[in-house]
Amino acid sequence: EAAARDITVAVVRAKEQPFTIERARLRGPRSDEVLVRVLATGLCHTDLIVRDQFYPVPLPAVLGHEGAGIIEAVGPEVKGLKVGDHVVLAYGVCGHCRQCSSGHGAYCEDFYGQNFGGSGVDGSNAIEDAQGQPLHDHFFAQSSFATHALARESNAVKVPEAAPLELLGPLGCGIQTGAGAVINSLKVGAGSRFAAYGAGAVGLSAVMAARLAGAAIIIAVDVVPSRLELARELGATHVINSREQDIVEAVRAISPGGVDFALESTGRVDVLEQGITALAKLGVIGVVGASKMGTLASFDVNNLLMGGRTIRGVVEGDSVPQVFIPQLVELYLQGRFPFDRLVKFYPLEQINQAAEDSARGVTLKAVLRMP
Ligand code: NAD
Ligand code: ZN
Incomplete structure (x- = not known):
């Protein structure tokens, strides 16, 4: 040996x-x-x-x-x-x-x-x-x-x-999780409406990916003003400070009916629950933020049912690292990521x-x- x-x-x-x-x-x-x-x-x-x-x-x-x-x-x-x-x-x-x-x-x-x-x-x-x-x-x-x-x-x-x-x-890990959740898991499309709950490393990677994907509305939600400022520079079209504004009202004011795609990376149950409520019909929320083992969250069954909404757990942005990491490196070298x-x-x-x-x-x- x-x-x-x-x-x-x-x-x-x-x-x-x-x-x-x-x-x-x-x-x-x-x-x-x-x-x-x-x-x-x-x-x-x-x-x-x-x-x-x-x-x-x-x-x-x-x-x-x-x-x-x-x-x-x-x-x-x-x-x-x-x-x-x-x-x-x-x-x-x-x-x-x-x-x-x-x-x-x-x-x-x-x-x-x-x-x-x-x-x-x-x-x-x-x-x-x-x-x-x-x-x-x-x-x-x-x-x-x-x-x-x-x-x-x-x-x-x-x-x-x-x-x-x-x-x-x-x-x-963190970067491929945020970017992969948008590109591989949610498949955010051109012209669609996306919200990132949490503008940390994972959330901001998601914001950059949503810009690459051509989302029309990109909302970043956080409680740290400097992170919201950076989110704007990286592609967010709107930002919400959830210490100052109600998340559901603020999202619906920007994106009538709610957003088509969302990614929860704060790991907070209250934010996840509001993120589910702020989904548009047929909207999908990806859950990447980690909580303590055994943590429960709740949602309105009929809101989910009648809106055709989806709550989807996501690990590592569904990425196949051998494929996705070199793609992200190439986008970085081109100045696009x-x-x-x-x-x-x-x-x-x-x-x-x-x-x-x-x-x-x-x-x-x-x-x-x-x-
Ligand atoms: P981070 O701490 O950089 O990001 C979390 C963000 O949430 C912070 O910017 C924080 O200010 C914000 N936040 C906290 N409370 C908030 C509130 N009430 N409203 C709005 N925003 C709020 O962490 P990160 O490195 O970006 O990781 C995010 C989460 O994803 C962590 O829970 C981490 O463990 C998890 N993670 C999961 C995977 C996976 O495969 N599922 C991979 C990597 C990381
Ligand atoms: Zn990690």
């Missing part, structure tokens, strides 16, 4: 506690695994809700699931990637269930185990801490809050070397500052550069 190496990682040791920067040891790549020297990793809201145990990923754990880097070694069964390739790391899939077999890996029957299980499918860990104790890992089949990460051939997406690799990690406007870089050591700035609404998409 390939040799283990010393790495630096950010660890969550206990619920709601800050990340700690630690030295650790990572085993070498096996079978279909690739060893990636991570350049930078995006911080997604999902990392923070796992730190806070909305999803019970076992702790202590190395999180991080928007990694970008360069392949340093490959396992013996890797066929399509080689040392030196630039890759963006996406979500893990089993690759052989009913959903994976029909091109819907985001709905892999083992999605939770592959991405939130805290270990490899055999139950083992690849990282141990300085005391030799295993750390929970394989987070989104990568655990990329680390100077080096193991991914699998199936979730390491080769990207062109012409693109700035340090910037690309967020394409692996300027997601760099969302990004602020921090050194890995400042991960807690990055998390705090994100929670306060100061930073949209923190990207952590590795030492």
Whole structure:
């Protein structure tokens, strides 16, 4: 087996506690695994809700699931990637269930185990801490809050070397989720009316995609004025500050009868319920915002029924990362998908500052550069 190496990682040791920067040891790549020297990793809201145990990923754990880097070694069964390739790391899939077999890996029957299980499918860990104790890992089949990460051939997406690799990690989750929800899941069409509830990294990616798709009305809803301003620059035709205005009334005033398509990314039940009410007839709302396990929301059955409305859960924007991420890179290089406007870089050591700035609404998409 390939040799283990010393790495630096950010660890969550206990619920709601800050990340700690630690030295650790990572085993070498096996079978279909690739060893990636991570350049930078995006911080997604999902990392923070796992730190806070909305999803019970076992702790202590190395999180991080928007990694970008360069392949340093490959396992013996890797066929399509080689040392030196630039890759963006996406979500893990089993690759052989009913959903994976029909091109819907985001709905892999083992999605939770592959991405939130805290270990490899055999139950083992690849990282141990300085005391030799295993750390929970394989987070989104990568655990990329680390100077080096193991991914699998199936979730390491080769990207062109012409693109700035340090910037690309967020394409692996938050950005492809917002853009993919609009393009792949909702299929927002030219001339249609769209609302993004939440203008964070996911919501603003959705706004940029809705502009690309040619939506006539694009409404961004948030409580942070600076995010609403940026939403306008990125393509929103209207903005609503839901601290100051009633969402349903404001949406209907802009778009009579409601909107045809909507995406809920605030993770708040009250916003979701208002978003359902503000749908036009035959309108569809995609639900991407994550709540605590067991959270319930309600809707008026007859409003849904008589309006032919749809509420639709969405994972990772239904994207097939090997197809969708290179498309987003191409649109970025052409200047048509300027997601760099969302990004602020921090050194890995400042991960807690990055998390705090994100929670306060100061930073949209923190990207952590590795030492
Ligand atoms: P974010 O924190 O950047 O965005 C959330 C936005 O909601 C913020 O701008 C916040 O100001 C806004 N908001 C909060 N309360 C509001 C209210 N009452 N009204 C209007 N806006 C309000 O987070 P993000 O990185 O964009 O992620 C968004 C959500 O999507 C998170 O819950 C995350 O866990 C989830 N997520 C899901 C998937 C998926 O595959 N389904 C993938 C990535 C992220
Ligand atoms: Zn994410």
